Amino acid sequence: MELKTLWVSQSELEGIWEALHEYRFSHELKNVHVENLLIECGVAESRAEALYPSYERLAVSLGKPDGAIPLKLSAEEYSCLANIPLGQELKEILS
Amino acid sequence: MTFPVVSLSTMKQLFPENKNDAESIASSGLWFYSVPDSQFLSYIPDVNICVNDAELPGMALAADEVSFRIRRYGSVYEVTREGFFASSFLTAANIKELTEDYLDVTDDLFVVVLNSITAPIMLGSEKTLKRLLVASDEDSYRLAPLSLFIQERK
Numbered sequence: 001m002e003l004k005t006l007w008v009s010q011s012e013l014e015g016i017w018e019a020l021h022e023y024r025f026s027h028e029l030k031n032v033h034v035e036n037l038l039i040e041c042g043v044a045e046s047r048a049e050a051l052y053p054s055y056e057r058l059a060v061s062l063g064k065p066d067g068a069i070p071l072k073l074s075a076e077e078y079s080c081l082a083n084i085p086l087g088q089e090l091k092e093i094l095s
Numbered sequence: 096m097t098f099p100v101v102s103l104s105t106m107k108q109l110f111p112e113n114k115n116d117a118e119s120i121a122s123s124g125l126w127f128y129s130v131p132d133s134q135f136l137s138y139i140p141d142v143n144i145c146v147n148d149a150e151l152p153g154m155a156l157a158a159d160e161v162s163f164r165i166r167r168y169g170s171v172y173e174v175t176r177e178g179f180f181a182s183s184f185l186t187a188a189n190i191k192e193l194t195e196d197y198l199d200v201t202d203d204l205f206v207v208v209l210n211s212i213t214a215p216i217m218l219g220s221e222k223t224l225k226r227l228l229v230a231s232d233e234d235s236y237r238l239a240p241l242s243l244f245i246q247e248r249k
Contacts, residue, residue: 072230
């Protein structure tokens with residue numbers, strides 16, 4: 001599976017998490033990509049700690065004041081996230 | 096009843112290319128783990144786990160009980176003791192009882208051990224841990240059901 005890495009800060013990750021939950025609760029049908037994105041949000045910080053030990057330094061280079069966390073997304077998940085209502089700041093991450 | 100989870104021999108099997116290091120690390124009793132507390136999303140309060148005599152060199156395990164802290168980090172759980180990652184203490188921790196009592200993992204619990212001395216052992220569902228390692232080389236970790244690590248003490 002080809003993955004796209006989306007670097008987000010901790011607060012951005014929380015924003016995405018909340019947006020996904022809002023989407024989930026406002027739609028009756030289960031969306032497999034949303035479910036996978038929620039799992040991804042849940043493991044992303046552990047991945048950063050375990051596999052990217054210098055991610056805080058990377059965060060500085062990326063201009064992320066509260067850490068930079070790599071979200072690993074498939075093309076379908078990325079597309080799904082782009083179509084979920086997000087705040088302007090979060091939309092800019094995806095652009 | 097206490098169950099050992101990851102024995103030194105298991106450690107050596109997990110790191111076959113690096114047996115000496117595995118023994119050295121295990122005998123030190125601690126793997127340093129330096130993630131600040133503030134980065135964890137939530138805590139499960141300290142839990143006393145009965146630690147029986149472990150067959151590890153150089154480990155002071157005379158105390159009957161050692162406090163471990165299970166921390167939830169996203170949807171993955173990590174085991175630490177007094178700010179240090181206590182990999183080798185897992186040899187004798189009753190992690191099965193602990194997880195049943197305190198972790199909201201409904202699927203079978205899996206363990207992932209990374210080929211890195213600084214990385215924590217992580218507990219979670221198979222689906223969760225596979226997702227965590229989705230971009231990792233399969234040779235860089237070992238993923239197995241917790242039950243495979245558990246051997247009842249005689």
